[in-house]
Amino acid sequence: MAKPEKELTWKDLEIGAVVTEPGNARQYRTGDWRSQRPTYKFDKCIKCGLCWVFCPEACFHQNDEGYFMADLYYCYGCGICAKECPTGVITMVEEEE
Amino acid sequence: MAKRVGIEVSVAIGEVVTMTNTDVIAAYPITPQTHIVEHLAKLVADGELDAEYIPVESEHSALSACLGAAAAGARTFTATAGQGLELMHEVLYIASSMQLPVVMAVANRALSAPLSVWGDHSDAMAVRDTGWIQIFTENGQEVVDNILCAFRIAEDRGVLLPVMVHLDGFHLSHVIEPILLPEQSEVDAFLPPNDYPLPLDPAKPVTMGDFGPPFIYTEVKWAQEVNLRKSMETILKCWGEFDRIFKRCYHPVECYRSEDAEVLLLTMGSFSETAMTAIDQMRQQGKNIGLIKLRLWRPFPFDEIRSAVRDAEVLIVLDRALSFGGPGGPVASEIRSALYNEDKRPKIVSFVGGLGGRDITVSGFSEMVNRGIEISKTGSKHEFEIFGARE
Incomplete structure (x- = not known):
């Protein structure tokens, strides 16, 4: 796709609006939907990875120190990670822009 | 061959x-x-x-x-x-x-x-x-x-x-x-x-x-x-x-004895065959009438319809479907909207009939045309008239 998706005109579309570029769903910024964002108190973290398992967007990644953090490009703020965390590391806070 | x-x-x-x-x-x-x-x-x-x-x-x-x-x-x-x-x-x-x-x-x-x-x-x-x-x-x-x-x-x-x-x-x-x-x-x-x-x-x-x-x-x-x-x-x-x-030719809108016709009837599908016989009879009786057959429904042939009916005084449209609580016949309604902005256009009379397998015979079409001509002069209480429903 030569143009960014939001600049495509009706003339740029393929037959039946098919997508010819495999895997381009990763460009879709589900983070735009977010009204709450996860925050972390890593001193309580036991690195069990349940947040990584339960995240429906699969957007958790381990950093160099082994802690799990959500990628905010994709995280839509559902709060499942905060609900599932057994030691209370994650707190959801309002996005205020 | x-x-x-x-x-x-x-x-x-x-x-x-x-x-x-x-x-x-x-x-x-x-x-x-x-x-x-x-x-x-x-x-x-x-x-x-x-x-x-x-x-x-x-x-x-x-x-x-x-x-x-x-x-x-x-x-x-x-x-x-x-x-x-x-x-x-x-x-x-x-x-x-x-x-x-x-x-x-x-x-x-x-x-x-x-x-x-x-x-x-x-x-x-x-x-x-x-x-x-x-x-x-x-x-x-x-x-x-x-x-x-x-x-x-x-x-x-x-x-x-x-x-x-x-x-x-x-x-x-x-x-x-x-x-x-x-x-x-x-x-x-x-x-x-x-x-x-x-x-x-x-x-x-x-x-x-x-x-x-x-x-x-x-x-x-x-x-x-x-x-x-x-x-x-x-x-x-x-x-x-x-x-x-x-060696067989098809068009989006087909005209039968419609040149110089003052009154046109418009039909779709197999009823057009009966309608043609009715047109022949009415022509013999001296009525200046022709038939328009709409073959292509989508894409709607706007230009062809406009030029086919432009010179007529009255266009009588038969729909074999009813748009309840709305304008009556979908075909008549679309033709009305196709002609609304034209300077020269016929009066449109809309009939809904031939529903659920009810036949319209040659004499039925003559009756419809006569009633249509009457409505074109007197106007109608409704957007359309149901054809053949027993009172």
């Missing part, structure tokens, strides 16, 4: 679909369409047509299976009627939006309730906004010819849209007519192999029917509209080429 055979129209459809070497047929039987897919099932079982025949559990599944097959690049055919077309409804939009060139014969049938297996155009009119090309036919020969044309139009690289060929249930589907069936060599010369440009192919993956968020949905719908309107060029070209090979 093609040979003329006495054949049931539904069976003739099966024969011509076989000559197109269709790859996949998915269908569910429903009166009055059943004979079409029944005959095709037999041809496949007998090995005369090398196709996958998918017997499904509903019309929704029938069309869905056709979409999958068309997406894989197969030449695809199905047929339905009435409630069956309604059950397909949501899938109809998907076929046109995804530009999958399925061809479907619709043996037009009234919609329940009360249950009616008999013919009218309620089913066709209920799907007019689904983005399919829709062609109406008035006799068995036209059905066979336009089924063949439908494949060529649908699969054309510049179109890639599904096509419905409408034939009146029973009045056409179940009659035995002398029909010129084409030779296989003529079909081969007329209809190139299907070559869908972006089929499902693991070597070149594509995503079809993808998620369309607000930032792109409007562009997709506009592209679809532009494409359907533009298909008119290909339809005209296809009918021209058909005429060259088979």
Whole structure:
């Protein structure tokens, strides 16, 4: 796709609006939907990875120190990670822009 | 040379679909369409047509299976009627939006309730906004010819849209007519192999029917509209080429004894044949009247309709469907809106009749025309008048 998706005109579309570029769903910024964002108190973290398992967007990644953090490009703020965390590391806070 | 055979129209459809070497047929039987897919099932079982025949559990599944097959690049055919077309409804939009060139014969049938297996155009009119090309036919020969044309139009690289060929249930589907069936060599010369440009192919993956968020949905719908309107060029070209090979000519709007006519009657489908006889009689009686037959329903032939009716004083439109609580006849309503901004236009009188298999005879058409002329002078209390309902 030569143009960014939001600049495509009706003339740029393929037959039946098919997508010819495999895997381009990763460009879709589900983070735009977010009204709450996860925050972390890593001193309580036991690195069990349940947040990584339960995240429906699969957007958790381990950093160099082994802690799990959500990628905010994709995280839509559902709060499942905060609900599932057994030691209370994650707190959801309002996005205020 | 093609040979003329006495054949049931539904069976003739099966024969011509076989000559197109269709790859996949998915269908569910429903009166009055059943004979079409029944005959095709037999041809496949007998090995005369090398196709996958998918017997499904509903019309929704029938069309869905056709979409999958068309997406894989197969030449695809199905047929339905009435409630069956309604059950397909949501899938109809998907076929046109995804530009999958399925061809479907619709043996037009009234919609329940009360249950009616008999013919009218309620089913066709209920799907007019689904983005399919829709062609109406008035006799068995036209059905066979336009089924063949439908494949060529649908699969054309510049179109890639599904096509419905409408034939009146029973009045056409179940009659035995002398029909010129084409030779296989003529079909081969007329209809190139299907070559869908972006089929499902693991070597070149594509995503079809993808998620369309607000930032792109409007562009997709506009592209679809532009494409359907533009298909008119290909339809005209296809009918021209058909005429060259088979010496039978089709037009979006066809006129019968309409030159200089003060009063015009407009019909669709098989009733046009009776209407022509009625026009002949009325001409003999000295009435200055002609007939307009609307063949192409989608894309709507705006220019052709405007120029066909421009010089008449009165245009009497017969609809075989009722838009409840609205303007009455869908066809009359669309023609009204096509003419509203014209400086010169006839008065339009709208009748709804011929519902649920009710015949309109030659004398019935004369009666309708006389009543129409009266209404054109006195005006009518309502947007339309129901024809033939007992008071």
